[in-house]
Amino acid sequence: xxRIRHKSLACSPGCAVEATLQYIDGKWxxxxxxxxxxxxxxxxxxxKRLPNITQRMLTTQLRELEHDGFVLRxxxxxxxxxxxxxxxxxxxxxxPVIMALxxxxxxNTAFGQDTPP
Amino acid sequence: xxRIRHKSLACSPGCAVEATLQYIDGKWxxxxxxxxxxxxxxxxxxxKRLPNITQRMLTTQLRELEHDGFVLRxxxxxxxxxxxxxxxxxxxxxxPVIMALxxxxxxNTAFGQDTPP
DNA sequence: GCCCATAGTATCGGAAATGATACCGTCATG
DNA sequence: CATGACGGTATCATTTCCGATACTATGGGC
Numbered sequence: 212x213x214r215i216r217h218k219s220l221a222c223s224p225g226c227a228v229e230a231t232l233q234y235i236d237g238k239w240x241x242x243x244x245x246x247x248x249x250x251x252x253x254x255x256x257x258x259k260r261l262p263n264i265t266q267r268m269l270t271t272q273l274r275e276l277e278h279d280g281f282v283l284r285x286x287x288x289x290x291x292x293x294x295x296x297x298x299x300x301x302x303x304x305x306x307p308v309i310m311a312l313x314x315x316x317x318x319n320t321a322f323g324q325d326t327p328p
Numbered sequence: 329x330x331r332i333r334h335k336s337l338a339c340s341p342g343c344a345v346e347a348t349l350q351y352i353d354g355k356w357x358x359x360x361x362x363x364x365x366x367x368x369x370x371x372x373x374x375x376k377r378l379p380n381i382t383q384r385m386l387t388t389q390l391r392e393l394e395h396d397g398f399v400l401r402x403x404x405x406x407x408x409x410x411x412x413x414x415x416x417x418x419x420x421x422x423x424p425v426i427m428a429l430x431x432x433x434x435x436n437t438a439f440g441q442d443t444p445p
Numbered sequence: 446g447c448c449c450a451t452a453g454t455a456t457c458g459g460a461a462a463t464g465a466t467a468c469c470g471t472c473a474t475g
Numbered sequence: 476c477a478t479g480a481c482g483g484t485a486t487c488a489t490t491t492c493c494g495a496t497a498c499t500a501t502g503g504g505c
Contacts, residue, residue: 227433228358228426236353238493241345254452265494270453290502291451304436309345311428316344319421355463371482382464387483407472408481 231308234279239264239272244302245309247282251297281305348425351396356381356389361419362426364399368414398422 235241239261246252246260258269273296276282281302287293316322352358356378363369363377375386390413393399398419404410 226359227431227437228362228429229355229433230437231429231433232353232358236349238346241349242343245345255450265496266453267455267495268493271493286452289451290500291449292453292501294452301436305432308428308432311425312345312348314344315422315425316346316348319418320344320347322344322347372480382466383483384465384485385463388463403482406481407470408479409471409483411482 234281235305235308237272237275239268240276241309241312243269243272243276244281244298244305245313247296247298247302248306248309251295254294254296257296276302351398352422352425354389354392356385357393358426358429360386360389360393361398361415361422362430364413364415364419365423365426368412371411371413374413393419 235244242261243257246257252260254269254273257273258264258266261269264272273282273284277284280299283297283299283302285295285297287295352361359378360374363374369377371386371390374390375381375383378386381389390399390401394401397416400414400416400419402412402414404412
């Protein structure tokens with residue numbers, strides 16, 4: 212059910228590079244983590260920030276991030292449901308990585324913008 | 329023929345993160361770039377450093393890296409063939425990204441080793 | 446009674462990424 | 476004349492990922 216990533220990983224030195232990439236690949240995880248760096252968000256709040264993601268994708272990506280220990284999922288027993296997502300301590304260790312990605316993207320692609328809510 | 333990556337990219341702010349990831353995803357590119365950071369390498373030298381990659385995969389990944397302007401491919405008209413791969417200036421701009429990935433991997437996974445040739 | 450919001454699941458199908466395997470050309474060596 | 480080194484291609488099968496769509500539960504407001 213939960214995807215079986217992080218399989219063989221049989222490179223030699225630069226293996227650490229691959230290992231890290233395995234965690235943040237998946238088309239949406241990078242951005243999700245980026246947004247969570249700025250604070251706790253509810254499910255639909257994340258969704259608004261990722262206009263093209265489907266509900267299913269967001270759910271699975273969040274589940275994987277949770278499974279990998281980067282994200283904390285807090286369910287409030289209310290109706291309508293309320294679920295908050297935030298970074299764990301381990302999740303925050305990815306900050307330098309995410310920011311390096313962001314920086315490169317800003318400087319080398321057509322995305323130097325930041326639209327505040 | 330050449331894969332059509334870098335498609336929609338319709339996230340809002342953290343888009344730059346995704347944009348960068350699109351270039352270095354692909355299961356092998358990260359490591360390839362990492363090894364090339366240390367200097368020019370021939371085809372089979374790279375292959376030795378990535379025990380599990382198939383010839384086809386190495387070729388396609390290198391072609392994509394070349395297409396994206398990160399890698400320079402130099403063919404020497406000799407027999408047997410000799411082809412060298414090195415980073416372009418643009419390729420070197422990825423160094424902080426690669427090193428951030430490497431560092432995180434070293435500190436947070438079971439890959440704190442570096443086996444010298 | 447009916448609709449809405451929230452945070453999901455379930456199911457299906459297609460596209461894309463990766464892997465396995467076999468083959469190619471040329472010259473040097475034995 | 477067979478073999479090996481090097482840097483590939485070609486073809487096919489499989490795995491994996493991703494998207495579209497439909498469905499669910501519950502309580503509050505109208």
